[in-house]
Amino acid sequence: MIDVRRMQMLRAVVTSGSITAAARNLGYTPSAVSQQLATLEKEAGIALLERIGRGVRPTEAGRLLTECAAVIGTHVAAAETALADLRAGRSGRITIHYFASVGVVLVAPALAALRREHPGVQVRLQLSEPRDPLAEVRDGRADVALVVRPDDRPPVEDLRLEHVLDVRYRAVLPHDHPLAAKPALDLIELADEPWVASESAGPCLDVLLNACGAAGFSPDFVVDSQDYATAQGFVAAGLGVALIPESGLETGDSATVVRELRNPEPIRRVYAAVRRSAPPQPALRTFLAALHEAASG
Template sequence: MLDVKRMQVLRAVAASGSVTAAAAHLGYTPSAVSQQVAALERDTGVELLERVGRGVRPTAAGRLLIGHAAIISQHVAEAETALADLRAGRTGRLKVHYFASVGPTLLAPALARLRDEHPGVTVDPKLTEPQDSLPDVEQGNGDLAIVVRRPNDEGRPGIRLVRLLDDAYQAVLPAGHPLAAQQVVDLADLAGEPWVGSEPPGPCLEPIVDACAAAGFSPNFVARSEDYATGQGFVAAGLGVSLIPRLGLGTRHPGVTIRPVRRPEPIRTIYAAVREISLVQPALRALIDALMDATKEWNVGVPGSGRDMADPAAASHLR
């Protein structure tokens, strides 16, 4: 295999016209330059330089190698520039996995800010279920995933979880329901009601089931929907009551009443999941910062949401 460094030495000798001049340019001794050229000639099996007066010039084989050395040097320079741009966050591509209710509320404003701060970075958002995207990040098939995990989840080896939001579930009641007259609904008061399920099995359903168990009952699901708009429609039609997280209530059905829940309050915790090794990317760090700020801004616009502010320690987790 040809030695690229030796090819560049040959190129310097040909450009300088002599071994001595090339050595001065490269900061080597003339003997070291001669040894590099001699080693390259042994590797190729042909003479690469010929003497002309007090100097040297490349042979046909030497000119061929010098041409390729110039191309290699150009490619290396381009690679160095591209790497510097990537390292500085001027270019690159980020694959982001998200689930439906965080798309318009958190991800959209975060991506808009990232575009302004890093216009050369391409973002590829992919809609997935909250429980499905973490393995993609672990396997390198995604750079960031917005996921639902249990509070204070420490994640997995090599994965950093940045806590974004504690998203409280709200009681969704048919208009005119007796409990709609209350400002806050005790979860136990829903024990005897028929329920409309709004979550598939997984991390978003677990907080509901766990909270109901703590209140002393298991919900009686008479209808199920895996999207919040249809769930509200079922409730408005009088099929039952439901619990839907605040992020899922951006568009409210006119036929339902929304009330906070207590004793206990079911909460799903939303994180940004990234690989530890990827946190050196400025664009990825900027996206996490933008997600955290989008969470704070969204909370400001939601009445009674001060307790759900993004984790103030999350930013320190990126250091």
């Protein structure tokens, strides 16, 4: 196999016109360069240089390897530049999984910060539902996922979960509901009400069911919806009551009222999941820091 470093030495000799000049430019002795070229000729199985007076010129095989060395040198330089850009966060790609209700409050400002600091990084945003975002991160198909994680869940192997934000749920009632006059509601007060489901199966629904279980009842879901805006519309139509996280509330709807909850107050704990074994990524560090900044703001 032909050694690439010896090919670059051959290129230096051909470009310089002599072994002595090339040795001086490379910082080697002429005998060291000659030995390396002799080894290269053995690897190639053909003469690479011929002497002309005090200098040398390449044979056809020597010109071929010299041209190849130039191309290789260009590719190596390009690779080194690309690697430097990746290390510095000037290029690359980051895949982010999130769920809809944190898109505005967390992902949008964090993504804007990422764009400002790392404009050359490609960002791939994906809604988590219905896939398991933790599996995507663990398998390397995503770099970070925003997830809801109850306090009693065990640690996830190979993943680090950074707590980002606590989102409180609020009761949404028709504006003429008998409980609408109260500024805050005990969760048990909604036990006998028809409920509009605002969550699909998964950890978000578990937050609601666990809170209701702690209050001593199971909610009677009479209408199912796949998004918070639709759920509020069903509530406005008088079909039932709903519990919706603050980040998912539609403001300006005069047909409904929003009230605080207590005893217990359902809280959605949002975490950013990343792989423990993932190599350092400046863009990922920036995005995680921006998530925390958006949550604190």
